[in-house]
Amino acid sequence: MSNFNDQLRAYLQQHYHFDDFRPGQAEVLTALLERHEDVLAVLPTGTGKSLIYELAGRYLGGLTVIVSPLLSLMQDQVARLNAHGIRRTVALNSMQHPRTKYFILQNLAKFDYLFIAPETLTQPGVLEALAQQTINLLVVDEAHSIAQWGPDFRPDYLEIGRAYAAFKHPRLLLLTATAGEKVRAQIQSQFELTTPLTEFVYSVNRPNIHLRTEKLANEQEKHARLLALVRELPGPGIIYLSSKKQANQLRIDIQQKTERKVATYHGDIENEQRFAIQQQFMQNQLDVIVATSAFGMGIDKADVRWVIHYHMASDLESYLQEIGRAGRDQQPAVAILLYTETDDYLVNNLLISGIPDEVTIKHFYLQTPHYVFEPQQLRLLQYYAAQGLDAQAVMQLFQRRLLVKRLALQQMVQYIEITTEKRNYLLRVFGEAELTGAAAGNWSTQATPLEIPSLHLPVTESNNASANIDWQKRLEKLFNQ
Amino acid sequence: MLAGYVLTKLNTTEWRRAKVFSNIWQGGAQTVSTSFWGLVYDVLPETGLFENVDMAKYVKQLHHAGLLARNEQGLVQLTAKGVAAQGQYQVEHYVPRNLAINQTYDLKLFRDVFLLANQTISELAYSNAQFYPYQIDLRAQWQLKHWLKMHPREILINQWYQELTTWLKSIPDTDAELFTQMLFGHEVANALFSELAVPVTWTEFDWQLWQLDQLAALMTTSLQTDSLIKSLMTVTARPLLSNSAQQSVELWQQTHSLSQVAQRRQIKANTVREHILQAAMLQQWSASEIQELIPNAEQTTLAQCYEVSDISTWDFKAYAGGKDPRYFTYFRLYQLLQLAKQREAMNVKL
Structure with missing residues (x-):
């Protein structure tokens, strides 16, 4: 093993207490840091993409700028780096008070990592202030958004190339979990590069996640089926919906009709309640989160056992991102999509x-x-x-x-309709080679009943340690008295 | 739920300016007019508490439901149906009592700083540096970091624990239970609204308001002692006046001449008048202090013009329409004088 690899591994052990990298991490880091290449990495969800830029940033020094699409996620990303012992981290976005933005821009030299929204990055004052710093690494997280959202939703995504030039071409790292050949070409075309990006494309396939779609006759049946699944599926889970109003209603139903402890998670939730939901979910005090897909979740919980889509995603990229929250511990998990004819x-x-x-x-x-x-x-x-x-x-x-x-959207609907080779269908859409034998399996539709025990989903015990203790005991526990 | 809360700010006898509430609730710089009506409506303690308020929507909703009436100037007051709804709201929801401190300390910011301080001290008690910190305004976060460094570890843990215990023992047990449910720290998460033992009629808005009100009470109590919490409050202190207004008032207090202040500061005399008016309102000057600002002759004229006690119905034109702007200042000061007298009479009574 090379000196460089030894050094990387030492970083990993020192800062993250892991012995080995996950697939893709070491390869991307070697290309970036040893061979000095700019990289486009397509790594499936749950492979620890943030560790790559955290570690690369530590190695390169100077300022690492991470362009991130989800405003609601940014503070959580800052908190995650803080939890990894990286304190000099900050987020800059349009949700902040102008006074706070000004304060951050005045103090840029005091930070090692800056998370920024594309809309903020391209603002004149911001771009100039950043251009005066020594930026050694520019990261675009969820880089598929450049192609997916740029042309019709967030045009500032198309301006990241300009920022890259203004920063005097630092090391460039584009990360995504899903990007087919066309999307990768669109991403490349945004940057003026002397040599093309080195691409690392890992399969979108998550073999440990059982893929299931169920077509139901109407909304009532779908609702009843959801409640039945929530009752039966073990361990923590997430339900995705497209409407906040319905998410709130569904939470009440689940709370009243099942034994599971549930919370809704969307953009209207107060900061302090959002924190409660995240913390309780992480500590296994909360079983189910009903979330809107537009609202990201900053927490990285390894043992989410199931994801149910009550409303389908608008494309397969988003769908894979969302089901990728399940089974990050590489243990069996299940992704179920419930569908009625009117959903599309x-x-x-x-x-x-x-x-x-x-x-x-x-x-x-x-x-x-x-x-x-x-x-x-x-x-x-x-x-x-x-x-x-x-x-x-x-x-x-x-x-x-x-x-x-x-x-x-048609591809998404097709994924639901298809009754053969569902896993291979996904791989075909993303231009990957099809699997054979058992590797192509681990999927089902409504044609066969879902035998939950046969999925071998590990059981996570609920933790009620802090529930029902009086205020004195709670204080004693908080302050180790 | 803020729509219901709006009802608690209205009555059947006075036409009120809905915009004044939203301007104050949203925070930011206040005009003299907003401060004045904020003082009359007793809403200044709620400055900046509800940033995202959409007052036009609430007024429309309440008007549509027949709970408030609107006059041709767009002012609002309660209808008879509105009075009943107001009474019902007050029974079913939480109405805060301790918010006065929010004028001198930013209460919402204090909640954030307090929660993060509590979390950090809790993690410190377990010697754990790797945790997901509660995310708050960056500048406040840095100030908090500085504050934490000023105190030895043991003092932070033990004194913080003691101060919270003393405070919680001083309030009803049910409130103490709820208060600790909002705290989080090492392997202890705060409670979800759905798991709190609060009246079934409460919404998350009530819970947010309850938290702010309890913290306001804690702050008010902490100010009277030499406590850790008191020293933490300094991070969230906010001046009542803008820098510029403060400078004008200080100069004016030295020279007692508006024109001298204007000349030295190179601003208009009317701006100086506005600065002094802001100070009189926000710092709640006494009746005798305000009286000194109005020439005797003007006081006599004003007394002749306005005899009714309800200052919100006074029409400036009855006193000095079209005259020099200084007369509007006298008019406002005279209104403030009545408010100060009412306040002082009430204090004597109490």
Whole structure:
């Protein structure tokens, strides 16, 4: 083993108390740090992508800038680095008070890691302040968002290449869990590189997760089936929905009709309650989280045993990201998607609502006084207008994007419909070689009943140690008295 | 649930400015007018507590439900149905009592700082440095770090524990139980709202308000002793006046001349007047202090113009429409004088 590898392993043991790297981690680090290559790494969820930039940042020194898409996740990512003993870490995003943003920009030299939203990164004052620092590593987390969200949702994603140039081409690391060949090409095209990115593509396949889809006749049946599953499935689990209102209602139902302890997790939850949910879930005091898919979860809980989609995701990339929360400990887990015929209409409506329609585009270009634009749509139109596109070109662009999104949705629906080789279907979509024999198995549909015991899901005992103790005992416990 | 809470701020006799509530609840710089009406409506202690308030939506909802009436100027007051709903709200929900301290210490920031301090001290008691810290405003986090470094480990753990114990023993047991449910630290998570022993009619809004109110009570008590919590409060202290207003008031107190202050500070005389008005309102100057600011002749004229006790119905034009802006200052000061007299009479009574 080379000196470099010894050094890496020593870092791993010293800071993370692990003896071995997970697949992909050492390879990416070697390319980045020993061979000085810029890297695009497609690593399945649960492989410890954050460890790669944490460790690379420690090794390179200077400032590591991590572009991260989920604003709600950023503070959690900071907390996670803090928990790994990295204190000089900060997040910068639009949710912060201007006073806080100014304070951070004035003190950039005091940080080693900066998490930043793409919209904030490309702001003039911010980009200039950052460009004055010694940035040794630029990381784009969830890099598939460049292709997935850039053109029709968050155009600032298309500007990261400009930031990369302004930072004088630091080491570049693009991380994602899911990116097919086309998406990888789109990502590459955003950066002016003298040599192409070194690509590490690991399979999206998570063999320990049993994949299951169930088509149900109507909403009532789906609801009943969900309750039955929540009662029967052992261990901690997550239910994904697309609506906050329904998530709240579902929590009440589960609380009333099952023995499981449940909480909802979405953008409207107060900070202090969000912390309670995360901490309780981590400490096995909470069994089930009902979450909206738009809202990320910063916690990294290894023993989530099941993920149920009550509403399907809008594409397979998002779906794989979300089910990837299960079974990170490499033990058996299950991902179940419950579906009724009307569900794809719901997702389709969500797709359309994000993209400006022809009327909106016309009013934008005609500069109609007092016309009320959705802020997100206005930003998008302003971006393309600044790029010199006229109304006709913008309409065509959005029509193409809508088509792409509908195709992605069709692939998602196809995954539900398909009754043979479900796991191989996923691999085909992501351009991977198909599996054979037992490796292609571990999936099922409504055609066969779900035998939960046969999944061999490990049981995690609920921890009620802090429940029902009086205030004096709680204080004694808190302060080790 | 804030819509219901709005009802507790209204009555059937006065038309009130809904915008004043939202401006104050959202925090940020206040105009003299907002401060004045905030003082009249007794809502200044709630400065910055509900940043995301959408007052227009609540007013629309309440109006639609027939709980409040709107006049042509857009001012609102309760209807008879609104009075009943207000009474019901007060029975079913939590109404805070201790928020006055929020004017001099940022209560929401204190909650964040207090919770993180508590978590850090708890982890310290178990010598654990690797934990997920509660995320708060970065500047406050740095100040907290500095504060923690100022105290030896044993003092932090033991004194913090003692101070909390003493405080919790002084409040009803049910409140003490709830209070400790919001604390978290080493292998102890805070409670979910759904598992708290609170009235079934409470919403998460009540729980948030209850926490702030209890912390306000703890702060008020801690101020009277030389405590760790008192020293932690300094991180969240906030001036009542802006820097500029503070400078004007200090200069004015030295020279007692508006024009001199304006000249030295190179600002308009009217801005100096506004600074003094802000100070009189936010620092709650006494009746005699305010009286000194209004020339005797003007006091006599004002007394002749306005005899009714409800200052919110006074019309400035009855006194000095179209005159020099200084007369508006006298008018406001005279209103403030009535408020100060009412406050002092109430204090004597108490």
